[in-house]
Amino acid sequence: MNSALIIILGFLLLAVFLGIRSTKGKQMDLEQWTVGGRGFSAIFVFLLMAGEIYTTFSFLGGSGWAYGKGAPALYVLMYICLSYVVSYWLLPVIWRYAKEHKLVSQSDFFVKKYNSPYLGVLVALVGVIGMIPVIVVQLKGLGIIVSQASYGAISMETAVWIGAISLTIYVMLSGVHGSAWTALIKDIVMVVVICFLGIYLPLHYFGGFQPMFEAVHTANPDFLRFPDDGNSVTWVISTVLLLVLGFYMWPQVFSSTYTAKNARVFRKNAIISPLYTLMLLFVFLVGTAAILTVPGLEGEDVDLALIRISMETFDPWVIGIIGGAGLLTALVPGSLLIMSTATLLAKNIYNVFAPKSSQQTIGKLARLLVPVVSLVAVLFTLHGGATLSNIILMGYSLMTQLAPSLFFSLWKGNFVNKYGAGAGIIAGLTVVAYITTTHTTLVDLFPFLPSAWNDVNTGIIALVVNVVVMIVVSLATKRKQG
Amino acid sequence: MKRLYFLTILPFVGMLGFLPLVNRVEPFVLSMPFVMFWIVLWTVLTSIILAVIYKLDPRNKEDEEQ
Numbered sequence: 001m002n003s004a005l006i007i008i009l010g011f012l013l014l015a016v017f018l019g020i021r022s023t024k025g026k027q028m029d030l031e032q033w034t035v036g037g038r039g040f041s042a043i044f045v046f047l048l049m050a051g052e053i054y055t056t057f058s059f060l061g062g063s064g065w066a067y068g069k070g071a072p073a074l075y076v077l078m079y080i081c082l083s084y085v086v087s088y089w090l091l092p093v094i095w096r097y098a099k100e101h102k103l104v105s106q107s108d109f110f111v112k113k114y115n116s117p118y119l120g121v122l123v124a125l126v127g128v129i130g131m132i133p134v135i136v137v138q139l140k141g142l143g144i145i146v147s148q149a150s151y152g153a154i155s156m157e158t159a160v161w162i163g164a165i166s167l168t169i170y171v172m173l174s175g176v177h178g179s180a181w182t183a184l185i186k187d188i189v190m191v192v193v194i195c196f197l198g199i200y201l202p203l204h205y206f207g208g209f210q211p212m213f214e215a216v217h218t219a220n221p222d223f224l225r226f227p228d229d230g231n232s233v234t235w236v237i238s239t240v241l242l243l244v245l246g247f248y249m250w251p252q253v254f255s256s257t258y259t260a261k262n263a264r265v266f267r268k269n270a271i272i273s274p275l276y277t278l279m280l281l282f283v284f285l286v287g288t289a290a291i292l293t294v295p296g297l298e299g300e301d302v303d304l305a306l307i308r309i310s311m312e313t314f315d316p317w318v319i320g321i322i323g324g325a326g327l328l329t330a331l332v333p334g335s336l337l338i339m340s341t342a343t344l345l346a347k348n349i350y351n352v353f354a355p356k357s358s359q360q361t362i363g364k365l366a367r368l369l370v371p372v373v374s375l376v377a378v379l380f381t382l383h384g385g386a387t388l389s390n391i392i393l394m395g396y397s398l399m400t401q402l403a404p405s406l407f408f409s410l411w412k413g414n415f416v417n418k419y420g421a422g423a424g425i426i427a428g429l430t431v432v433a434y435i436t437t438t439h440t441t442l443v444d445l446f447p448f449l450p451s452a453w454n455d456v457n458t459g460i461i462a463l464v465v466n467v468v469v470m471i472v473v474s475l476a477t478k479r480k481q482g
Numbered sequence: 483m484k485r486l487y488f489l490t491i492l493p494f495v496g497m498l499g500f501l502p503l504v505n506r507v508e509p510f511v512l513s514m515p516f517v518m519f520w521i522v523l524w525t526v527l528t529s530i531i532l533a534v535i536y537k538l539d540p541r542n543k544e545d546e547e548q
Contacts, residue, residue: 074521081525085493209513217507224507224515237498267536274528
């Protein structure tokens, strides 16, 4: 056993221990389990949300993009930062409504607003389909980090199983309380590790930040700006706007707003959170440092940039700490995703078709579904294809389709009804599926547009179709009723 | 309230709206390529703008009294 491995295992045990301990003396009904009895202070809500947003994907994917694509990697920082501006206005409204009506899931929100349990089933299905790939990405990231950091002593497959089993245990026992406590150590460890790597590596290899950027700039003069085609300025603006719209549509993010004890929590957190995104800058610095130091990673392997440059530079015990940090960044979002999936399946799908079940049965079923969801995710992780990043992007496009009917439902003069909302979501999903499978671009559909429009994120087409169908169907069904 | 809505739109305009004009590597500012510096600058300004909105927003005082 090497020292890296011992440190990684230490982190795992600490996470499970904290997770289990966090529920001491609490009666775990569904409301405690999923939304922590709506009693979380600003700091815990902050940590939970940060836990969901800064995942292994930002850790490995962020440095991987900086390594493989350069400046376009900045889109991650941009959309997260701008989403907090939206959160200032949006989250207090969602929270207040959820508290008034004792909601526990995102789908509940649609059920109440549009007075239709079946719309809730649709929203829950969209959520589950969108979330499973994200769980898979967490497990895959965990597998990569742990197997690499243990210098191959633990295979990817074993790492995925160990991670999934630990997750299952503490999610079943302590629900969102466990996630909040693990999120606390996760964020401390992650910030320390990322800042250290982001400062040390450029200084060590290049003698400073500017010399590093200059070296990369000399090697490839177009790398540190947005390119003219592909991930261009048009691409980044349209993508960031779409991602901002979809940001709070993820079921696990949506329902973690329910945990807050008052509305001011969100407005306070909105102030600090953009500064917190600057942590990603250090992730980009690591990826940039790796370009000239560990060249030659291509395709999916760019995600290894961070870990490869670290292994090249440090002793095993440092790699152990990086591996531990990576493990935690997979466990926290993984636990929240699995919990949200299980809650949606039990409460917003099963319960609709078995309306006589008591709330206790639903609560029990939600917990029993946790190992099932984990198992499905493990199987996808171990047998899934290489197109994972495509599925993730599709997941984002799927979630964004919930945005129109959600935003309309917050408007006092909302004329959209359940038929319009349902039809809009289904139309949007169909367009997303069509575009993703056929790789259609905006210029394919509208040949008269200038070619700069080629890079516009095609999610916008689906969104426009969604809104149009939603409005037309709402108006048409209204007349019939009248 | 109008002031608050204006402030809300400001980070979007600043970060995204000017992107075509600032998409360049040189000059380096604070050791960063220019476009990266621009985005970092607006990230910090977003925090400041949100703090100003928070101060001006009458609802935060109401909530305090509750």
